[in-house]
Amino acid sequence: EVQLLESGGGLVQPGGSLRLSCAASGFTFNTYAMSWVRQAPGKGLEWVSVISHTSDSLYYADSVKGRFTISRDNSKNTLHLQMNSLRAEDTAVYYCVKTHWSGYYIYWGQGTLVTVSS
Amino acid sequence: EIVLTQSPGTLSLSPGERATLSCRAGQSVSSSSLAWYQQKSGQAPRLLIYGASSRATGIPDRFSGSGSGTDFTLTISRLEPEDFAVYYCQQYGSSPTTFGPGTKVDIK
Numbered sequence: 001e002v003q004l005l006e007s008g009g010g011l012v013q014p015g016g017s018l019r020l021s022c023a024a025s026g027f028t029f030n031t032y033a034m035s036w037v038r039q040a041p042g043k044g045l046e047w048v049s050v051i052s053h054t055s056d057s058l059y060y061a062d063s064v065k066g067r068f069t070i071s072r073d074n075s076k077n078t079l080h081l082q083m084n085s086l087r088a089e090d091t092a093v094y095y096c097v098k099t100h101w102s103g104y105y106i107y108w109g110q111g112t113l114v115t116v117s118s
Numbered sequence: 119e120i121v122l123t124q125s126p127g128t129l130s131l132s133p134g135e136r137a138t139l140s141c142r143a144g145q146s147v148s149s150s151s152l153a154w155y156q157q158k159s160g161q162a163p164r165l166l167i168y169g170a171s172s173r174a175t176g177i178p179d180r181f182s183g184s185g186s187g188t189d190f191t192l193t194i195s196r197l198e199p200e201d202f203a204v205y206y207c208q209q210y211g212s213s214p215t216t217f218g219p220g221t222k223v224d225i226k
Contacts, residue, residue, distance in 0.1 A: 045155075045163065045206055045217040061214060095162055103210030104153040106174075108162040 002026040004096045004109030011115045016086050022079040022096030022109060030054075030074040032106075033099040036081050038092035039111070046092075049081065050099060064090075086116045120145055120209050122218035130226040137194040139221045141207035146187045151211030154183055154192045157220075158203045166205075167192065197223070 008020040020036070036048040049060045049070040058070055069082040079096055093111040100106050121144040131137055141152065150170035155163040165174040167183035170190055180195040194201055202225050207218040 044219050045208075047215050047217070059213070100168070102151065103215055104151075104165065104168045104208065105155070105163070106165055108164070110162050 002098065002107045004098065004107065006094065006096045006109045006112035009094065009112030009114045011117065012086055013118050014087060014116055016116070017082070017084045018086065018114060020081040020083065020094055020096075020112060020114070024077045024079065024096075024098070027098065029077040033101060034072060034079045035097045035099045035105065036070065036079075037095045037097050037105065037108075038090075038114075039095070040089075040092040043092075048094070051079070083114070086114075088116050090114060091116050119214055120147065120212050120216050122207055122209060122216055124205075124207060124218035124221045126221060127219075128222045128224060130224055131197055132226045133197050133199055135197050137192075137197055137201070137223055139192040139194075139205055139223070141185075141190040141192070141218050143188045143190075143209055145212075147190075147209045148211035150186050151209060152183075152185070152190045153208045153210065154181075155206045155208065156201075156203045157206065158200075163206065194223075 003025045005023045012018050033052050035050040038046050038048050051058050051070045067085045071080045093113050095111045096109040097105045098107040123142045125140045152170045154167040157163040171183045182193045184191050204220045204222045206220045
């Protein structure tokens with residue numbers, strides 16, 4: 001059974017940093033791209049970042065480019081998102097998502113809430 | 119980026135009825151790279167359809183997808199109580215991938 005367990009969310013002040021993690025199990029982690037997708041409270045879905053299975057390719061939404069960094073550790077079946085210079089508009093539930101190579105989202109974790117507020 | 123519009127915003131139906139949800143793209147979606155997701159309240163989204171018409175693993179056959187180019191449809195042939203949720207379309211043929219704003223299917 002596929003499991004994606006996110007952690008690291010919480011309350012942070014504007015300008016602060018957080019590091020999200022996602023522990024994956026139940027599938028061959030090192031053969032899948034992985035993504036972060038977020039959802040602001042009461043709003044729709046927004047793609048944040050994607051990393052290829054080998055970490056060779058990394059892409060970011062314009063809204064987070066230069067502030068967020070995606071990474072993965074295939075030896076530990078773990079995905080990370082380092083978030084710096086956080087803004088109020090980054091407040092959202094962040095989902096870790098098993099991603100098909102073509103770009104659709106096969107399986108979603110339960111998400112972790114990030115709140116940016118003073 | 120490709121903007122997706124979903125209609126209607128809310129669909130009020132009774133169990134057993136047929137639901138037809140629309141997703142329209144501002145420009146052609148290449149290779150029918152269109153997916154549908156279901157999100158129940160307080161839960162993560164779940165993949166229903168990819169490639170415009172292929173059902174994901176474990177998805178009941180009452181869910182079907184169709185369309186190409188700029189116009190896509192998700193049909194739920196007979197609504198079950200567990201189908202009342204928000205449905206999102208996503209295009210992944212052009213970068214960046216984008217989502218529609220969602221259609222809420224609620225109980226009439």
